[in-house]
Amino acid sequence: MDFLTLAFMQRALIAALLAGLTSPAIGAYIVQRRLSLLGDGLGHVAIAGVGLALATGTAPLPMAVAVAVAGAVIIELLRQSGRASADVAMAILFYGGLATGVLLAGLVGQGTGMLSNYLFGSLLTITEADLWLIAGLAAVVGAATIGLMPQLFAVCTDEEFAKTIGLRVRAYNLLIVVLAAITVTVSMRTVGLLMVSALMVVPVAAANNLFTGFRTSFFAAVVIGVVAAVSGVVGSFYLNAPPGSLIVVIAIAVFVASLPLAGVLRRRQLTLPVIEITDPTPLPHQETDQHIDHSHGPECGHKAVIHGDHTDYLHNGHRHAAHGDHYDEH
Amino acid sequence: MQVTQPDSVIRTESLLVELGGLPILREVSIDIKRGDLTALMGGNGSGKTTLVRTLLGLIPHQGGQIELFGTPDNDFHEWNRIGYVPQRGTVNIKQATVAEVVATGRLSVRRPFSLTSKSDRRRIAQALEQVELSDRAHRPFAHLSGGQQQRVLIARALAGEAELLILDEPFAGVDLGVQDSLATLLGGLNRQGTTVLVVLHETGALTPLLTNAIVLREGRVIHVGAPPAEPDHYHERDERAEERLLHGLIGESH
Numbered sequence: 001m002d003f004l005t006l007a008f009m010q011r012a013l014i015a016a017l018l019a020g021l022t023s024p025a026i027g028a029y030i031v032q033r034r035l036s037l038l039g040d041g042l043g044h045v046a047i048a049g050v051g052l053a054l055a056t057g058t059a060p061l062p063m064a065v066a067v068a069v070a071g072a073v074i075i076e077l078l079r080q081s082g083r084a085s086a087d088v089a090m091a092i093l094f095y096g097g098l099a100t101g102v103l104l105a106g107l108v109g110q111g112t113g114m115l116s117n118y119l120f121g122s123l124l125t126i127t128e129a130d131l132w133l134i135a136g137l138a139a140v141v142g143a144a145t146i147g148l149m150p151q152l153f154a155v156c157t158d159e160e161f162a163k164t165i166g167l168r169v170r171a172y173n174l175l176i177v178v179l180a181a182i183t184v185t186v187s188m189r190t191v192g193l194l195m196v197s198a199l200m201v202v203p204v205a206a207a208n209n210l211f212t213g214f215r216t217s218f219f220a221a222v223v224i225g226v227v228a229a230v231s232g233v234v235g236s237f238y239l240n241a242p243p244g245s246l247i248v249v250i251a252i253a254v255f256v257a258s259l260p261l262a263g264v265l266r267r268r269q270l271t272l273p274v275i276e277i278t279d280p281t282p283l284p285h286q287e288t289d290q291h292i293d294h295s296h297g298p299e300c301g302h303k304a305v306i307h308g309d310h311t312d313y314l315h316n317g318h319r320h321a322a323h324g325d326h327y328d329e330h
Numbered sequence: 331m332q333v334t335q336p337d338s339v340i341r342t343e344s345l346l347v348e349l350g351g352l353p354i355l356r357e358v359s360i361d362i363k364r365g366d367l368t369a370l371m372g373g374n375g376s377g378k379t380t381l382v383r384t385l386l387g388l389i390p391h392q393g394g395q396i397e398l399f400g401t402p403d404n405d406f407h408e409w410n411r412i413g414y415v416p417q418r419g420t421v422n423i424k425q426a427t428v429a430e431v432v433a434t435g436r437l438s439v440r441r442p443f444s445l446t447s448k449s450d451r452r453r454i455a456q457a458l459e460q461v462e463l464s465d466r467a468h469r470p471f472a473h474l475s476g477g478q479q480q481r482v483l484i485a486r487a488l489a490g491e492a493e494l495l496i497l498d499e500p501f502a503g504v505d506l507g508v509q510d511s512l513a514t515l516l517g518g519l520n521r522q523g524t525t526v527l528v529v530l531h532e533t534g535a536l537t538p539l540l541t542n543a544i545v546l547r548e549g550r551v552i553h554v555g556a557p558p559a560e561p562d563h564y565h566e567r568d569e570r571a572e573e574r575l576l577h578g579l580i581g582e583s584h
Contacts, residue, residue: 031425147442148442148443150434150436150437150446153426153434157422157423157426158423160388160414160420161414161421161434161486163386163388164386164387164388164409164412165409165410165414165435165438166409166410208424212427212468213430213470214425214427215430217425
């Protein structure tokens with residue numbers, strides 16, 4: 001654990017912790033709103049900010065924040081305009097951001113070598129001033145994503161209903177993209193602008209496989225995000241690789257591991273099809289043929305359906321329900 | 331300042347709504363009183379969904395007036411008094427429990443950055459009880475049957491202590507038995523004092539419970555008053571009516 005004594009590693013670990021906390025927190029809303037690739041686009045826009053900072057010799061992080069937030073506002077206004085051309089306009093904005101950033105960095109002779117620290121993350125380049133700014137921005141994202149959870153959840157799941165109960169839907173939508181833009185820049189130093197979107201989406205996807213309910217999955221995704229970000233930074237110290245790549249690979253490994261578990265959990269959760277009893281008069285009593293050597297149960301291999309207050313098992317196209325020592329046709 | 335409780339819950343006067351330059355609703359004047367259970371009917375494209383969306387403030391109107399609970403719509407802010415139940419097909423909630431979906435209905439009375447209060451929890455539990463889904467509170471919404479999802483959306487609207495429920499085609503895509511149980515639920519809520527406005531393609535299971543019907547055709551009101559005796563004259567599709575008739579006959583032969 002000697003890396004803990006290195007000042008740059010301490011800074012990198014704190015930055016990773018904050019990226020791991022904030023990215024899945026805003027990602028939970030973005031996934032619910034089916035905008036999984038929004039973070040990717042915002043990352044591209046932020047590259048223009050980094051290029052601008054390198055060209056003008058100013059600090060890259062504040063510039064990236066300003067440019068990404070401005071880009072986020074434009075994206076949301078384009079989306080709200082509802083025009084068909086909005087989709088193309090967004091694509092132009094995203095690639096325009098990437099191209100501008102690379103071009104500006106190249107013009108001042110920084111080239112892609114310097115820029116790659118921002119594209120894929122870097123352990124060495126985080127300054128103390130960066131860290132303070134990252135911490136401040138992370139606090140804003142954390143406070144909003146947790147404090148406004150019911151409101152943001154309502155807006156992401158059913159915008160029209162949210163409007164009818166008097167929520168300021170446009171303002172909340174704008175808040176979500178602005179928070180996403182801030183998160184992109186919070187994670188820029190550790191995960192890198194090209195891969196930040198993965199840390200927003202993949203832990204949420206894994207948590208959604210493993211847990212039920214928005215709130216539970218939200219906090220589970222944050223835990224997965226923190227584990228992936230911190231272990232990725234530690235691993236990249238030993239492997240001498242850009243931390244962003246390792247963080248994303250670890251997050252995806254968690255997601256892949258969650259897939260078979262999700263199947264098991266889903267079966268256990270008894271999400272059986274339901275047949276509601278709407279006519280209270282009982283069915284005429286009709287016994288099935290004798291079941292020799294077979295009793296129906298959760299593990300019997302026959303598909304089960306919930307029928308009112310009991311379970312029926314599908315057996316050769318019939319629905320069999322237990323009744324005393326025999327089965328009835330239902 | 332309004333001192334007496336006005337009798338009208340929804341009143342429109344010569345309402346005009348245009349979408350993309352085309353008039354969708356013309357000269358629509360309706361008056362829904364407290365305690366009514368009104369069906370808003372009409373064929374496809376008659377403007378019934380546009381009318382409820384306009385009443386809810388989701389679509390602007392180009393002419394005429396709307397009053398909600400006696401207040402002109404521009405000055406109306408008590409949105410918690412109105413509970414909107416959208417068509418189930420338009421709601422796509424992936425990762426949420428039933429209780430979480432119902433809890434969003436409380437946001438009309440909750441402030442941002444506030445914690446879920448005891449009264450919020452009590453009201454959510456009560457709303458789930460009213461739709462008989464208390465045992466499903468912690469199940470994923472997406473795994474429920476169509477009729478159950480519709481009932482969750484009704485509970486969400488009730489959670490804000492709505493006095494007026496507006497439902498958009500609650501019977502769409504649910505089978506006849508479930509339609510009957512939803513009708514019973516709406517009738518029960520109406521008896522307890524909730525005013526109900528329900529957009530319907532056909533009256534079906536609700537017929538005996540309706541106090542009023544408004545029928546639209548090509549954006550105009552063509553009937554106001556008693557529920558039409560033969561609602562099927564007002565629209566073109568009647569396979570479902572035949573199905574219901576058949577169901578009724580089979581039901582009686584038992």
